[in-house]
Amino acid sequence: MFSLLLVAVLAQGPVVPPEPSASPAPPVVLPAPDAGVADAVVPPLPVASLPPATHELFRRIQGRVAQVRIIERRSGTKSSIGSAFFVSAKGHALTNYHVVSDLVLHPEDYTAELDRGDATVPVRLLAVDVASDLAVIQMDAPVSDYFKLEEHEPPQGTRLFAMGNPRDLGTTIVEGTYNGLVRDALYERVHFTGAINPGMSGGPTLSGEGGVVGVNVATMGNQVGFLVPVARARTLLDRALQQEAPPDPAALMTSVQEQLLANQQRITDRLMATDLPKQALGEYRVPGRWSPFLKCWGDTPHDPETPYTVTSYQCSSEEDIFLSSSHRTGVVAYLHQHVESQKLGAMRFSALYSTLFSQDPDAVAATREDVTNFRCKSEFVNVNGLTVRAALCLRAYRRFPGLYDLVLRAATLNASTHGVDTSLTLGGFSADNARKLARRYLEGLSWTK
Numbered sequence: 001m002f003s004l005l006l007v008a009v010l011a012q013g014p015v016v017p018p019e020p021s022a023s024p025a026p027p028v029v030l031p032a033p034d035a036g037v038a039d040a041v042v043p044p045l046p047v048a049s050l051p052p053a054t055h056e057l058f059r060r061i062q063g064r065v066a067q068v069r070i071i072e073r074r075s076g077t078k079s080s081i082g083s084a085f086f087v088s089a090k091g092h093a094l095t096n097y098h099v100v101s102d103l104v105l106h107p108e109d110y111t112a113e114l115d116r117g118d119a120t121v122p123v124r125l126l127a128v129d130v131a132s133d134l135a136v137i138q139m140d141a142p143v144s145d146y147f148k149l150e151e152h153e154p155p156q157g158t159r160l161f162a163m164g165n166p167r168d169l170g171t172t173i174v175e176g177t178y179n180g181l182v183r184d185a186l187y188e189r190v191h192f193t194g195a196i197n198p199g200m201s202g203g204p205t206l207s208g209e210g211g212v213v214g215v216n217v218a219t220m221g222n223q224v225g226f227l228v229p230v231a232r233a234r235t236l237l238d239r240a241l242q243q244e245a246p247p248d249p250a251a252l253m254t255s256v257q258e259q260l261l262a263n264q265q266r267i268t269d270r271l272m273a274t275d276l277p278k279q280a281l282g283e284y285r286v287p288g289r290w291s292p293f294l295k296c297w298g299d300t301p302h303d304p305e306t307p308y309t310v311t312s313y314q315c316s317s318e319e320d321i322f323l324s325s326s327h328r329t330g331v332v333a334y335l336h337q338h339v340e341s342q343k344l345g346a347m348r349f350s351a352l353y354s355t356l357f358s359q360d361p362d363a364v365a366a367t368r369e370d371v372t373n374f375r376c377k378s379e380f381v382n383v384n385g386l387t388v389r390a391a392l393c394l395r396a397y398r399r400f401p402g403l404y405d406l407v408l409r410a411a412t413l414n415a416s417t418h419g420v421d422t423s424l425t426l427g428g429f430s431a432d433n434a435r436k437l438a439r440r441y442l443e444g445l446s447w448t449k
Contacts (some may be wrong), residue, residue, distance in 0.1 A: 058173045061210060064147050065203055067115040067165035068099050068123075068137070074109070083164040083203035083216070084114060084137060086146035087237055091139040094233055095202030096217055097128050098322040100135045104128065104256060105324055105399065107249040114139055117170070126247070127240040130256050131187055131263045131321055131330065132232040133217050135202075136240035147204055149234045150211040153190075156180045159208060160192065162216055162225070164200025172197065176205075178213065181229065184292035186267070186317045186330070189226040190214045196225035256323075257400040260428055263321070263330055264403070268433040271332075276444045281313055282338040284412065284420045287444035293317055294332065308341035308352060320364075320427065327370040329403070329428030334441065335361065336422045346416040356421050357389070357411045364405050364427035371405060372396045380413075384446045387413045392438060394431060406434035414447060 065085045069078040082099030086092070093114065102110040103125045113122050114137075123137040154160070158178040165171055176194020192205060196219045205214040205227050214227030247255070271290055279288030279296075289296045296315040314335040321330035339356060341349050376393035390410040397403040408424040424441050426434050 058171075061145075061147070061206075062163075062171040062173075063116070064143075064145055065163050065165060065171050066093065066117075068095050068202060069113050069115055069120075070100065070102050071111045071113060072109065073111060079110065081165075081199065082201045083199065085163070085202075085204040085212070086143050087149060087212075087233075088146060088241065089142055089144070091141055091143055092126070092237065092240060093123070093137050093139070094204075094215060094237065095135050095137060096215065096228075097130050097133045097135045099202045100125055100128075100137065101322065101324050104249075104252050107252075112137065115165075124246045125252065126243060127236055128252065128256060128259075129232060129236045130259050130323070132228050132236070133322060134215060134228055134233055134236050136236055138240075138246075147206075147210070147212045149237065150207065150213050150230050151234075153180075153229065153231075154178050154207055154213050158213075160194070160205050160213060161208075162192065162194055162196050162200060162203065162205040162227075164197065164203030164216055166197050166199030169199075172200065174200070176223070176225065182226070186293040186319045186332075187321070188229050188232065189217070189319075190229055192225040192227050193223050194225055195219075195223055253399065257402070260321070260329065260400055260403055261430065264429045264433060267330070267332065268429065268437060271437060272440065276440060278444060278446070279313060279336075280448075281311065281336055281420060282340060282418060283415075283447060283449050284338065285444070285446045285448060286313065286336045286420060286422060287315075287334065287441055289315055290332075293319075307343035308339060308349070310356075311338040311340075312336065313338075324370070326365065326367045328365045329397075329405075331364050331425065331427030333362070334422065334424040336420055338418070338420050340418040342417060344417075349416060353411065353419055353421070357409065361407055361409065361423040361425060363407060364425065366405070370398060372398065374405075374407065381442070383442055386445060386447050388442070388445060389413055390442065392435070394434065397428070402430055403428050404431050404434055405429075406438060408438045408441065410442060410445065412445065412447070420445070 068082040068084045070080045072079045082095055084093040084095035087094050103112055113120050121139045123139045125137055127136045160176050160178050162174045174194050176192050179191035179193055182189045182191050196216050200216045203216045204212045207213050213230050215233050217228050218226040274291055276290055277288040278285040294315040295318050298313040300311040316333040320328040323329055372395050374393040374395045376391050378391040381388050381390050388410050393407045394404045406426040411421045412419045
């Protein structure tokens, strides 16, 4: 799709060795939230002690961050890595869902462990928030030092510190700036100005006082990074702490399915509650920017040698939900193409127009292991007095019953020298909601002459 959020599969950045410093201030002892475990020591980290170096922060808290290793059972070797950080005295740690997704989708093939530098310990998966890209894992041993999750987001412009564990290079810290929540986003993200390196996914981003304000999740490079807001992390951790026992693999799959169904219902309700705006495109009106979370672009290539013009207008959520390295979902995207020619005859224009309609639109990323083949139905329909050729295709999710991808293709048939070809792509919707949205979308086509 047109997704700009590239999942940080993670690594880079040199190891920053501890440097000598002045004696730290006396530590503040906070009561541990879990009874029966020793209190956690959280040293004070005043902002004034940090600039211009971060070695003091790094030295004091690097033990709270660990490398997550996903181990392939047959070979006994790691297949992927990420980062995590401790958030309770009982060994609970937060990371990204995309770091541990193999434990959900293929529990028979993979296990997970934490590399703490001085020891490697097995962990179990307790809870996931697939839309926010978060997960809670836990090791059996208690920890004496862990992070506090802040109650509120920091002011815009606050200096922050992202931590993570790139590919076997040890704990790394990166300075950056809090820029607030991304505007008009479909999935809540914090814009962080700092070089989040591949390998730091699932690590914490901290305030100057050492509290967690977000979880590293993605990067676009060029000092543009993204964090999961701390409120989402706190909600998931609270849910995990209330569990009496770790869920079995079937329960985790059911949880992901329920979250995906709830997410598509949220998107459907949001779109159906909004009037579909019209966008002028030649002699036609087409669906415009349906919701603020959609980003829209238009263009007309100029080639004097081509006897026709194609003006495009496309909108996309530009975000998606990571299910696996081969499967994305939670997508809304559409493309309109206005084709016009005063030089081609009716037959040649018809051939050009048919070729355009027969081209496959970009589908949501998935494999045969993830989805079935598309099943399509094609017919001629009347839309606002306009004759339209339409084809609606659905494919089912194999692991998550009740979810489908939809592709709608439609082309106007009212003229021999111009027309509009349009396509709508929806990823991860119920069949009823997908058809409902496709119907509303098709009703957005009209002819102005």
